[in-house]
Amino acid sequence: MAVTPDWHLRESYLYDRTTIAEIQRAAREGIYDIRGFGAKRRLPHFDDLLFLGASVSRYPLEGYRERCGTDVTIGTRFASEPLELKIPITIAGMSFGALSAPAKEALGRGATEVGTSTTTGDGGMTPEERQSSKTLVYQLLPSRYGMNPDDLRKADAIEVVVGQGAKPGGGGMLLGHKISDRVAAMRDLPEGIDQRSACRHPDWTGPDDLEIKIHELREITDWEKPIFVKIGATRTYYDVQLAVKAGADAIVLDGMQGGTAATQDVFIEHVGIPTLPAIPLAVQALTEMGLHREVQLIVSGGIRTGADVAKALALGADAVSIGTAALIAMGDNSPEYEDQYREIGSSAGFYDDWQAGRDPAGISTQEDELAARFDPVVGGRRIANYLRVLTLEAQTLARACGKSHVHNLEPEDLVALTVEAAAMARVPLAGTDWIPGLNGRY
Amino acid sequence: MAVAADVEVVDLATTALRDLNQRLHDLDPDAPDPRSWRIVNPNGAHAVACGLDALVDVEIVGHVGYYCAGMNKRATVRVRGNAGTGVAENIMSGSVVVDGNASQSAGATGRGGLVVVHGDAGARCGISMKGVDIVIRGSIGHMSAFMAQRGTLVVCGDAGEALGDSIYEAHLYVRGEVAGLGADCVEKELRDEHMAELRALLERAAIADVAPAEFRRYGSARQLYNFKVDNAY
Numbered sequence: 025m026a027v028t029p030d031w032h033l034r035e036s037y038l039y040d041r042t043t044i045a046e047i048q049r050a051a052r053e054g055i056y057d058i059r060g061f062g063a064k065r066r067l068p069h070f071d072d073l074l075f076l077g078a079s080v081s082r083y084p085l086e087g088y089r090e091r092c093g094t095d096v097t098i099g100t101r102f103a104s105e106p107l108e109l110k111i112p113i114t115i116a117g118m119s120f121g122a123l124s125a126p127a128k129e130a131l132g133r134g135a136t137e138v139g140t141s142t143t144t145g146d147g148g149m150t151p152e153e154r155q156s157s158k159t160l161v162y163q164l165l166p167s168r169y170g171m172n173p174d175d176l177r178k179a180d181a182i183e184v185v186v187g188q189g190a191k192p193g194g195g196g197m198l199l200g201h202k203i204s205d206r207v208a209a210m211r212d213l214p215e216g217i218d219q220r221s222a223c224r225h226p227d228w229t230g231p232d233d234l235e236i237k238i239h240e241l242r243e244i245t246d247w248e249k250p251i252f253v254k255i256g257a258t259r260t261y262y263d264v265q266l267a268v269k270a271g272a273d274a275i276v277l278d279g280m281q282g283g284t285a286a287t288q289d290v291f292i293e294h295v296g297i298p299t300l301p302a303i304p305l306a307v308q309a310l311t312e313m314g315l316h317r318e319v320q321l322i323v324s325g326g327i328r329t330g331a332d333v334a335k336a337l338a339l340g341a342d343a344v345s346i347g348t349a350a351l352i353a354m355g356d357n358s359p360e361y362e363d364q365y366r367e368i369g370s371s372a373g374f375y376d377d378w379q380a381g382r383d384p385a386g387i388s389t390q391e392d393e394l395a396a397r398f399d400p401v402v403g404g405r406r407i408a409n410y411l412r413v414l415t416l417e418a419q420t421l422a423r424a425c426g427k428s429h430v431h432n433l434e435p436e437d438l439v440a441l442t443v444e445a446a447a448m449a450r451v452p453l454a455g456t457d458w459i460p461g462l463n464g465r466y
Numbered sequence: 467m468a469v470a471a472d473v474e475v476v477d478l479a480t481t482a483l484r485d486l487n488q489r490l491h492d493l494d495p496d497a498p499d500p501r502s503w504r505i506v507n508p509n510g511a512h513a514v515a516c517g518l519d520a521l522v523d524v525e526i527v528g529h530v531g532y533y534c535a536g537m538n539k540r541a542t543v544r545v546r547g548n549a550g551t552g553v554a555e556n557i558m559s560g561s562v563v564v565d566g567n568a569s570q571s572a573g574a575t576g577r578g579g580l581v582v583v584h585g586d587a588g589a590r591c592g593i594s595m596k597g598v599d600i601v602i603r604g605s606i607g608h609m610s611a612f613m614a615q616r617g618t619l620v621v622c623g624d625a626g627e628a629l630g631d632s633i634y635e636a637h638l639y640v641r642g643e644v645a646g647l648g649a650d651c652v653e654k655e656l657r658d659e660h661m662a663e664l665r666a667l668l669e670r671a672a673i674a675d676v677a678p679a680e681f682r683r684y685g686s687a688r689q690l691y692n693f694k695v696d697n698a699y
Contacts, residue, residue: 055693168575168594171556173517173537200692212577212596212615214635217691222613226593227533227552227571236512236551240533243487244517 046289056290058197060122060378060388062190062283062326062348067298069281069326070335072445073438074454077424085423092419093429096343098320099181099250099273102242106250106273107159107181109343110139111415112430113333115407116278116324116347117163117183117254119145121198121207122285122378123351124395125152126403127387130354132156133400134407138415143183143345146196146221148210149175156404161252164241166195167221169211173244181274182241183252184234186225186267189282189325192256192296196221197286202381204390235270242271252276257302257325258295264309268319276345277306279325283348285388286379299325299336301448304435307340316340330417337418338433339449346414353410354403355385474500479507483514493520495540510550515543518560532569535562538579551588554581557598563671570607573600576617582671589626592619595636601671611638612648620667622676630684638684639664641676650690656683 035041046057078084085092099106115135120128122145129152135142141159148170149162162179164171176182187193198207198219208215228237238251253267254276264275279299284292303323310316323336324345336344355361359372364384370377378388386398422430425437439454440446446453447460476486486505493499498520508514508528515524516536526534529547539558544565551569554562557576564572567585574590576598583600589607592600597616605623612628614636624642631648637660638651647653656679664678 058693168556168596171575172577173519173539173556173558176517176537214691217634218693220632222594226574226590226612227555233532233551236532240513240516240536240552243484243513244537246488246491247484 056288058199058286058379059289059292059376060283060285060287061292061376062281063293064376065293067281067326068300068442068444068448069298070300070332072300072441073335073449073451074441075334075338075421075425075437076439078426082426084426085428087420087423090423091428092423093431094415094419096320096431098252098322098343101273101315101319102271103181103248103250103273105180105248107141107161109141109159111411112337112341112343112418113327113411113414114140114161114322114343114345115142115350116282116345117143117145117161117185118347118351119147119196119198119285120150120153121145121147121202121211121390123387124389124398125150125206126395126398126400127351127354128153129156129400130398130403131350131407132160133404134350134411135159137404137408138411140411141180144179146185147198147207148172149178150210154178156400163254165221166223166225167211168226169213169221176241176249177245179249181250181252182245183254183276184238184241184272185254186234186263187254187256187258187278188284189256189278189280189296189299190284191287191291192258192280193223194287194291194295195223197379199286199379199381202379202390207390231266231270234267238271250274252322254278256280256282256295257297257299257305260297260302260305261309264306265313268310268313268315272319274320274322274342275306275310276322276324277302277341278345279323281326282324283351284378298448299323300445303336303339303341304448304450310340317342327414330414330419331421333414334418334421334430334433335438337430338437339435339451342431350407350410351387353406354387355398355406356383356387358385361385472500473502473504475504475506477506478509478511478514483511487513487516490515490518490520490522490524493522495520498522508547512550515541518543529566538562548585549583553583554579554598557581567604572602573598576600580670582673586623592617592636595619599667599670601667601673603671603673605642608645609648611636611651614638618663618667620664620671620681622673630686632690633684633686635686637663639681640684641681644682644684647684650687651684652687654683654685656681 096112136158143161161181165185200216250273252274253272280296320342323341361384383389386394438451505526510531512531518541519539531550535543540560548566549568552571555574557579559579561580563582568583568587570588571590572587573581575594577596581600584603586604591606591610595617601620608626611630615634618637621640625644627646628648630651661678
């Protein structure tokens, strides 16, 4: 019998090939690894939850025919012009700089086609994305690159970014090869430098200051725009309560699986909590304040499928946001470019050097030649298709649970496959009524 | 008085801040009517006259709280008192003058225009400045001009610890003592073109009793512009 020659070799769990390669890279280069994408380690996630479809005790809705609403209104608390979205799936903030201008345009086109919003990023608002996005959320970040009151007034909502799931407590990065003439001009920076964005806001330092800052933004925009506060998931219960107290209309909660254009690997993999436990913490914080559903909760970090969407909503989110999945939908990591991924030392399905600007798919780049490969019309269509699939899948699951609106999904519709997921999501372990840690139970 | 009739006086003791700001926002940007405004009894209110975009003159008589004249465009705002955190934050153009002292983050992230403080300014003055010119008659606090990208900061008094930490291309001039320079900020030669820049700025700020030659110049050593091993500590 033929035996694979290396079957007698045993790889160390502790020192697997990835770990060995990183130790040797660190010894060779003397600087931490900076990369894009999000956490690659296995984490408790939505995959560890299942829906309990309707049966005798619950009545399902017909798959195609019966109405299952997907619309969501965000910013009902204080803004005179809340966002009206047709689907509860938005596009997360990604900067022009991290992404090419055509890629930003495609996100706007796709989101607009299906009636949802897109978001600027750490680098200001480009005319292309304003034009292509019917509903555009403008981020106010610590760096304030490109911050401009005219753009603030042009925006449909404002997102005060305190943190990001991939790097709560850390600022942004954009390495020199992506600081093109246009990016440099928008950010008031020299060309070609490795640019680090601040991790703290320059003009407020705590929750009491944040309240005054939000008040200023409302005054500047005449109380029209919804104001979101985006946080990376860490001390989520407290952060949500403080952000709500500061006057947020909506909370954007980014779990540690949330992607990034460029961050230290050690940061991506070791800081923050997963999306799964973060949602119940946020919902608890909002519920205790009597503001769940009044202050909307937008969840991001690892949303890939309509099942993820439905599970996030069932746990209490009002909407979700996608970043990494949107890039993949546009063609990032496509096998179509396998040869070119190989040329730059990667492979389709593994590519995470979004910081390097050499993206064969022309998405995370500022090189004109690479960016020209990406057609914003085709990219926009892919985004729209993908968003439609996510919505249809979420509706399918909601109907199976007997819900006439995706927001009617609830934790009671879910069970967990693992003890960890049961404890984090606060739903029972499948086949039991056991929610570890709840009601004083172990 | 004839002059008083041309000035719109708003009393914040009896008028809501929202109403004041809305009226200022509703002005014709190029031909505001009235053109001159006087705001009395601000009593430390936050966000007074923020988000202006018109060729108006606004005089605020008294002390203001946070973010006075935030994101100012084109307007001329004068505070006859002290200003709280973030006065003229992200100013785009126009000018903001504080007769008294300013708290922290004065002129933060400003992208154009002129900010003048005739007293002292607190910590983080000119933090992340992106093209604004800031002139401080007195002294400034610690971490001022942190990550300062563009523009000019002139300090006639002293500067606190960590001046210009991680500075990019902003120009810093300090007449008095500097308690300490931040990472990658170094003293540089004060050449004729810098004296000319200083002279022009002092003139714009209406500060006539100090001479450009009395200042020292500071700027970026440009050693942190690219990630490398020696920057990792």
